Every structure is written in C-alpha cells, then in structure tokens.
Amino acid sequence: MPVIPAPFSYHRPKSLAEATALLAEHNDEARVLAGGQSLIPMMKFRLAAPEHLVDVGNISELKGIQRTGNTLIVGAMTTQHELQQSQMLSEAAPILKETSLLIADPQVRYMGTIGGNVANGDPGNDMPAVMLCLDAAYRLTSVTGTRTIKARDFYEGTYATALKTGEILTAIEIPVPPAGHGHAYEKLKRKIGDYATAAAGVVLTTRGGRITTCAIAISNLADKAILATDAAAAVIGTALEKPTLDKAIAAARSIMSPATDTRGTTEYRTSVGGIMVERALKCALARAKG
Amino acid sequence: MAKTHVKMNVNGREVESLVEPRTLLIHHLRENLNLTGPHIGCDTTHCGACTVDMNGKSVKSCTVFAVQADGAMITTIEGMAAPDGTLHALQEGFRMMHGLQCGFCTPGMIVRAHRLLQEIPNPTEEEIRFGIAGNLCRCTGYQNIVKAIQYAAAKLSGAPMQEAAE
Ligand SMILES: Cc1cc2nc3c(=O)[nH]c(=O)nc-3n(C[C@H](O)[C@H](O)[C@H](O)COP(=O)(O)OP(=O)(O)OC[C@H]3O[C@@H](n4cnc5c(N)ncnc54)[C@H](O)[C@@H]3O)c2cc1C
Ligand code: FES
Numbered sequence A: 001m002p003v004i005p006a007p008f009s010y011h012r013p014k015s016l017a018e019a020t021a022l023l024a025e026h027n028d029e030a031r032v033l034a035g036g037q038s039l040i041p042m043m044k045f046r047l048a049a050p051e052h053l054v055d056v057g058n059i060s061e062l063k064g065i066q067r068t069g070n071t072l073i074v075g076a077m078t079t080q081h082e083l084q085q086s087q088m089l090s091e092a093a094p095i096l097k098e099t100s101l102l103i104a105d106p107q108v109r110y111m112g113t114i115g116g117n118v119a120n121g122d123p124g125n126d127m128p129a130v131m132l133c134l135d136a137a138y139r140l141t142s143v144t145g146t147r148t149i150k151a152r153d154f155y156e157g158t159y160a161t162a163l164k165t166g167e168i169l170t171a172i173e174i175p176v177p178p179a180g181h182g183h184a185y186e187k188l189k190r191k192i193g194d195y196a197t198a199a200a201g202v203v204l205t206t207r208g209g210r211i212t213t214c215a216i217a218i219s220n221l222a223d224k225a226i227l228a229t230d231a232a233a234a235v236i237g238t239a240l241e242k243p244t245l246d247k248a249i250a251a252a253r254s255i256m257s258p259a260t261d262t263r264g265t266t267e268y269r270t271s272v273g274g275i276m277v278e279r280a281l282k283c284a285l286a287r288a289k290g
Numbered sequence B: 001m002a003k004t005h006v007k008m009n010v011n012g013r014e015v016e017s018l019v020e021p022r023t024l025l026i027h028h029l030r031e032n033l034n035l036t037g038p039h040i041g042c043d044t045t046h047c048g049a050c051t052v053d054m055n056g057k058s059v060k061s062c063t064v065f066a067v068q069a070d071g072a073m074i075t076t077i078e079g080m081a082a083p084d085g086t087l088h089a090l091q092e093g094f095r096m097m098h099g100l101q102c103g104f105c106t107p108g109m110i111v112r113a114h115r116l117l118q119e120i121p122n123p124t125e126e127e128i129r130f131g132i133a134g135n136l137c138r139c140t141g142y143q144n145i146v147k148a149i150q151y152a153a154a155k156l157s158g159a160p161m162q163e164a165a166e
C-alpha cells in the first residue's frame, strides 16, 4: 500500500479572499488543507488525491475565539489544543473541552482543527454530535459570498455534507447554553486515542430537578452524527425515572445502524450505544443546576 | 512536479531546501537532512515514533508536509543534548531509569516528553500517561518511561530525585 501521497501543487494563501479565489480557480481539483490529521492519512493511502492543496493555516481571519452577546464564535482553524486552553469556552460550553480531550492524542490535537473535525464528514468524528447538541451553525464563504447553515442541516452521509465546492468553513457560531445546564459526552473506545465504538452527547436544562430541554446526539453509530429527537422528547418533563430512561434508550437504539467492523458487530455497537446515551443522560442530569 | 523552496530552523541551524510538495516532513528530515533520529514506525499517524517539535508543538512528522514547516522551528532528538554532548535531563532519565529496551520509540518519546514538561513542569503520573498517549512502546510497558520522565521533571525543577531504577 503506498504511503506517499500523489503529487499536487501546494498553495498557502495569506487571506480568505485569496483562498476562496484559489478554490474557485481549481474547482473540483482543489481541497482545503487544515490540520491535515484526516486528509494527509487519506492522501497517503491514495483515498484522496487532490491536484491542488489550499493550506489555510496561514489565514489569521480563520483563527481565534470570541463571544458576542450570547454567541460563541470559534474560528475554523482553532486547533483542539487551543480550544482546550480557552477559559472562556470551558466556562460557557464545557462540553467542548470535555469532548476535545477524548479526541485522538496530544500530537493530533496540536495540529487538528475544530473546523476540520466538523467539515470532514467522517461519522467517527466526535465534534459534529456536540455541534448538533449545541445547535451550532457553520459560516461558509466562497467567492460568491457567505452563508450560514445549521449543523443540524449540514450532515448528509459518510463524507457527504452541505459544503459546496469552492466553500471554506470560516467559523462556528455556538449559542451559549443557559447557565446551570447539564452536559456530557460519553465515548466508548478500545484504547485511548481511538475513534468511538459508540458515543453520545447530551445538553439539557432542568427546573426543580426535572428536565425542561434536552438534546441528545450520537457519534459513529450511523453514516453521520445524528440527533436522537425521540429519545430527547421522552425525557422532557421527567427526572429520568427508570421507565423513562428505558424508553429513551430504546428510542435512541432504534435510529442506530453501525456497521460491523473491527470495533464490534452491529448488535454490540448498538447495545453499547444505548449505554452511552444512558450514561450521558445521567451524568448531564447530575451536573445540571436548576 | 515543481519543487518548492523551504527554509526551516532545525535544531538551531537554518536550512534551506527544495522539496516536492508531497514530501512528508519525516522524509525531509531523514533523507534530505540526514536526521535519522525520528523514526518511521507505522506511517499511519498512530505510533508517534516520528514525533518532532514544530513551533512549540509535538507533531507526528509523518503527517505534516515539509512545505507546511516552511519558516518553522523544528527540534528533533538530535537537538536535545547540549553541544558539548551533555545529555538532556530526559535523556539522562531514560538511561538511569531504564526507560528503553529496543529504543525504537525513544526519540519520539523524549521529544514529546520535552514539550510536556514545558507545559506542565511537575506533572502527575496521570498527566504523564495522558501526555504520552500518542507514543506507543512495544517493549517497556511504559512503567520505566513514566519514571524516566518523573526523573527529568525532578531534575529540571531542582527537586530531590530517586537515583536509579529498582
Ligand atoms: C490517530 C488519529 C486518531 C484520531 N482520533 C479521532 C477521534 O477520536 N475523534 C475525532 O473526532 N477525530 C479523530 N481523528 C481525526 C482528527 O480529529 C482530525 O484532526 C480531524 O478529523 C480533521 O481536522 P484537520 O484540521 O486535521 O483537517 P484536515 O485533515 O486538514 O481536513 C479534513 C477534511 O476537512 C476539509 N476541511 C478542513 N478544514 C476545512 C475548512 N475550514 N473549510 C472547508 N473544508 C475544510 C478538508 O478539505 C478535508 O476534506 C484522529 C486522527 C488520527 C490521525
Ligand atoms: S510513523 Fe508517524 S506516527 Fe507512526
């Protein structure tokens, strides 16, 4: 198996305008290079062979983390390592750091970016489910302008997303979850650094110990990250009593369709997928204040 | 394919070269610059034997293109000891605590541990284990690697240390 990528031309634009122009010029033959921690392995195995690589690592407009009002704006080129260092993000939406620490290993997190993680389209990526829970939106820019799309409308299937040829994801907009919300991301993996055998994220709010709002999303249990809406509906208004929990787990399992692979059979992964949903719900409820 | 001009500072030395864009940093270091300390263990971004320090970050050099390192500061295992040959505290720690057997993973382990100690000068055992999670060792079982890093942390911060492996 070759481990040397096919030849390509390399571009390192200094501005977003220059980058979108390069993408427009080379169209289907061009690919954005962010942290390279998914794309370079794919190129080494010749699963990807772009003729032009547009390295967006030098564009300052894609960096940085800000808060404007009740929205967090995270630049696409923010690395996992930088995300973990942000006190502001950890306080406003702690699920981001918690999940980030469960991704890959230190070296991959120094290079890998939040934008690459959500734009990649691999159902094994962990951040898409978190973005579904938080109801984040993605800012996409091309030579023709900028549009914003909800994470909930972005994922179409394995390596299939709403990102169009010529578009760059520039930032992620995250509504700040209410103070006192509960959150959890539970991930079962064979070893540290591995992709999920099954994983689930939860963001919820409570009042008098009862769940008032809830979003549940699952990773690597279908051809894309998905929101478990029926499971979330089942727990609203409850304090997660056993029958409620069982109902939610069954609803979540009914939308799982993991492939049988080296991480386990479809049956096993669906079974543990339910357990991840259960753990994430219990943990999020225990953490919620309200 | 046209070659690209790259300039980087490797172990304190400015080096300029022409590379094909598809050249991986590990190949550039090993084949063009003759720095064979960083090893190729897996070539699939899993083992960490190819770890080098790039602009203050530990990176797997099999998963970075040399062109991405244009203008970067790179440190490999060859840059760890003092110019007079005095071992770095980590190198000494690996020797004293028997932190290696075959030694294949060691250059990556030491370069990674170096960055870890810059960020967390007095790490707990758990922080060390989490911090070297991207570096695999097939020989030691990690026990003495952890002790070697603890030895270096103690030495670098001037704390009393255990003298040698039991
Ligand atoms: C050993 C190993 C273990 C891993 N484990 C995990 C894990 O447990 N969980 C997990 O979530 N991930 C894991 N990953 C993947 C890692 O998180 C990647 O960093 C991430 O998937 C991609 O981010 P990147 O910045 O490296 O993007 P790249 O690899 O550069 O790009 C990935 C894809 O997204 C596109 N893209 C990137 N940025 C943009 C942008 N701004 N606009 C438009 N398109 C863009 C690229 O064109 C490419 O198609 C692992 C990787 C490795 C090597
Ligand atoms: S050779 Fe680079 S991670 Fe194994």
Ligand code: FES
Pocket (backbone or CB within 6 Å): B099, B100, B101, B102, B103, B104, B105, B106, B136, B137, B138, B139, B140
């Ligand atoms: S000492 Fe042999 S791989 Fe670590």
